Amino acid sequence: MARTRKGRAVNGIILLNKGLGLSSNHALQQVKRMFNAAKAGHTGALDPLATGMLPICLGEATKFSQFLLDTDKTYKVTAKLGVRTTTSDADGEVVETHPVNVTEAQLIAACEQFKGPIKQVPSMFSALKHQGKPLYFYARQGIDIPREARDITIFSLSIDRFETDEVDMTVHSSKGTYIRSLVDDIGQLLGCGAYVSKLHRTQVTDYPADKMMTMESLQALRDQIDNESADLLDDQTFTALDQLLMPMDSAVKTLDSAKVEQIAEGFFRNGNPVNFTGSTEYPQDTLIRVYSKDSGLFLGVGFIDSDGKVAPKRSVVYS
DSSP states (O other): OOOOOOSBOOOEEEEEEEOTTOOHHHHHHHHHHHTTBSOEEESSOOOTTEEEEEEEEEGGGGGGHHHHHTSOEEEEEEEEETEEESSSBTTSOEEEEOOOOOOHHHHHHHHHTTSEEEEEOOOTTSOOEETTEEHHHHHTTTOOOOOOOEEEEEEEEEEEEEETTEEEEEEEEOTTOOHHHHHHHHHHHHTSOEEEEEEEEEEETTOOGGGOEEHHHHHHHHHHHHHHHTTOOOGGGGHHHHTTOBOGGGGGTTSEEEEEOHHHHHHHHTTOOBOOBSSOOOOTTOEEEEEETTTOOEEEEEEEOTTSOEEEEEEOOOO
8 A cells, every 4th residue: 555645746956054953863853844845855964063955855856856965055153263173173182282373474375285185084073974874973982984085176266255263264275175174274283273153154066156045034934824814734835835946956957968759758758868959069977957848847867878979877757
């Protein structure tokens, strides 16, 4: 007997402005409840200490969350100089304190060394997995796991304010960058130590910051829905919330696109490679956004197979 689905089949991406002290998973569950969504997933966790943009995928959009995990991010960060903590942020225990005798010229010179392609050792208090468990699981038991340095890129790093022992910076970085580790490394290079006292993610890929919604704003809209339509919670009653969603294909808009004829749509949806329109020839395994030539409907992401056809990698199921 088929299990009855709980929640609506709503598809899209909400840009949440996550508040301080809220875990990403808790935020995800709250948003899922507000939209009465059957399925939801976030696109890379923000620590409870961190605030800012957290794209949350609903419904079929969860199939494309990995693409947002792989995009670059921008952060506003405040670093406290003179102190080093176990977690490289304000939540950790102090392990070192040093006097701060740093000039602005020294700070600029130190930051310059971290621009461009670099290698970074992930923090023991990161969510990176080791034998199926996040590193912070071991760190909290005092167990240190050897970590390999990873290739990342700091596209830009600007100093916005420097006052005695506090530094405000804007960091634009590639996927996999740990801002806490970056600040700790800068502090070590300066010889005084440093930790993150404030962290705000302003951008994920090129999603517009002005489209972010706070949890309080979303809750106010949900309260209004409950007050006006408590007896009938269908798709129409959720219009005010659904209008806030970014389209599913916004998660993969950096990919080239292709269109398929109407007769090929069904074959693509059923897992078969199909021909596509256009004169461009792509190398094998190139990922492509796929749309219906007839309706313009987003069908999913495909890859170019050995015959030059587009085969489904992540296809959208519309209910």
